[in-house]
Amino acid sequence: MAKNKQLRVTLVRSLSGRVARHRACVSGLGIRRMHHSVVVTDTPENRGMINKVSYMLSVEEV
Template identity: 75%
Template sequence: MSKQKQLKVTLTRSMHGRLASHKACVSGLGLRRMHQSVTVIDTPENRGMINKVSYMLAVEEV
């Protein structure tokens, strides 16, 4: 059984004043406030959201 890769995503910049689609990507990843970290599964959908708002995030493999 193969274990799914996971990514630890941390919001490093504020969502204030961002495009609505960028805010939607951040909330879709489960982030609500600055410096909050969540662990998400490494899927193409999550990668797409991460790439779209990469300037606001810190990402590391778990």
């Protein structure tokens, strides 16, 4: 991993009816609502949350 690599994460599927831990991962990334994008650093902690809920997210490198 590069030192200051950034990822833009966007919620593309609804949180309705999801497992509580998956909702917690999305809020832990700082995402508040559908189609909301945040830029997070590429750390193992953030990667773990992204991988857990990858079916709801769109991820791109910045």
